[in-house]
Amino acid sequence: MxxxxxxxxxxxxxxxxxxxxxxxxxxxxxxxxxxxxxxxxxxxxxxxxxxxxxxxxxxxxxxxxxxxxxxxxxxxxxGRVGSIFLFSKKPIEELDGARIALTNTSATSVNLLKIILHKFYGHQVSYVTQAPVLSEMMQESDGALLIGDDAIMAIRQRVPYMIYDLGELWHRFTGYSxxxxxxxxxxxxxxxxxxxxxxxxxxxxxxxxxxxxxxxxxxxxxxxxxxxxxxxxxxxxxxxxxxxxxxxxxxxxxxxxxxxxxxxxxxxxxxxxxxxxxxxxxxxxx
CATH class of the missing domain: 3.40.190.10 (Periplasmic binding protein-like II)
Known part of the structure; x- marks a missing residue:
């Protein structure tokens, strides 16, 4: 027992x-x-x-x-969740055909990003999964998804990327929490x-x-x-x-x-x- x-x-x-x-x-x-x-x-x-x-x-x-x-x-x-971010080298509207690096620490946010990019923006995107180190993720990708404290710490570094909050995007397109x-x-x-x-x-x-x-x-x-x-x-x-x-x-x-x-x-x-x-x-x- x-x-x-x-x-x-x-x-x-x-x-x-x-x-x-x-x-x-x-x-x-x-x-x-x-x-x-x-x-x-x-x-x-x-x-x-x-x-x-x-x-x-x-x-x-x-x-x-x-x-x-x-x-x-x-x-x-x-709305804004404050710890789940897509970091992107270009506007999200221009990510069709892009390569996105996904954190290996998440399940929900990874699939939420896929829904947002595919369903709401109509993009076709390729993905690679990596450890949550933003500098390494962005070396060969157009964007990177980080969650939790990794995302919060990356924001503090004032990185030179466009930053999208997935909670905010979800609420904008659906009206839901x-x-x-x-x-x-x-x-x-x-x-x-x-x-x-x-x-x-x-x-x-x-x-x-x-x-x-x-x-x-x-x-x-x-x-x-x-x-x-x-x-x-x-x-x-x-x-x-x-x-x-x-x-x-x-x-x-x-x-x-x-x-x-x-x-x-x-x-x-x-x-x-x-x-x-x-x-x-x-x-x-x-």
Whole structure:
């Protein structure tokens, strides 16, 4: 029998509101964390090496029959997301026939870019996947996609490229929000760990609520560990949504329809959500 619940954590600042105030001490040896970039967590969840955690929303669609999304948790944005950028040597309207370097750390953003370029701009583009080092990606390509803290750090370098925010482009063409990551659980572990999952889920929601009430401790933390200006970090986190309600769900399921239309998924996907009946009371007690 598996003793602990194995929990993933994305190694990017955009998930910190859900983890920053998470009270790990109350769980003792009942949980274990695995911290990786999104693509690695996607693979670990698919292999069954982790039981619950944030994964790329595209990876959720690929394994929807095996996963449930945890209620009210995501990394989403309605408009500018501030950490998912296409860097380009020429205007995006002129990228037909271009070569684009894709980060090897992402699934959702890679496919979002393909939808934007193919469906909305009508471009035919070739792709190569590389490690997220902008200078190397741009050596033989017309553009490069970076996500998360790699993208934030590249922006700070004031690189000589045109820069497009994928969340902003998606919203401009569709009017929808975009969900980049979902917290998901493997259905196979629910029977054994339902009660513990409920406690973990409630603790995630409590952390998020504490951050929303007072974001400054988290802002101080990222400023100390990642540099940059506090005002920039405040603006960045204000642009992120960590909920998952009807608005985020509608945008995400439209993304899945577009992905199926482009041949990136075999069929559209509906998101199946796991609701925790005790989470509201737990958050209020906190």
């Amino acid at each position: 598996q003793k602990s619940l194995r929990i993933g954590q994305i190694l990017y600042t955009n998930t910190l509101p859900v983890y920053f105030h998470f009270d790990q001490s109350r769980f003792e040896d009942r949980i274990a964390f695995l911290r990786q970039v999104p693509a690695q967590l996607n693979e670990a969840m698919a292999r069954g090496d982790i039981d619950v955690g944030p994964i790329s929303s595209f990876s959720y669609a690929e394994h929807a029959s095996e996963y449930l999304a945890l209620a009210d948790l995501s990394v989403s944005a309605k 975009m969900t980049f990551a979902l917290w998901a659980v493997r259905k196979a572990v629910l029977a054994e760990h339902a009660e513990l999952l409920g406690e973990v889920h409630a603790s995630f929601l409590a952390s998020k609520k504490m951050y929303q009430r007072n974001p400054e401790p988290l802002i101080d933390y990222v400023h100390m560990h990642y540099g940059g200006e506090k005002a920039d970090w405040r603006q960045y986190f204000r642009g992120l949504q960590h909920s998952f309600d009807d608005e985020q769900r509608a945008g995400l399921e439209y993304f899945y329809r577009c992905a199926a239309e482009q041949g990136l998924l075999p069929r559209p996907v509906s998101v199946e959500v796991w609701e925790n009946p005790d989470s509201k009371n737990y958050v209020e007690r906190k």
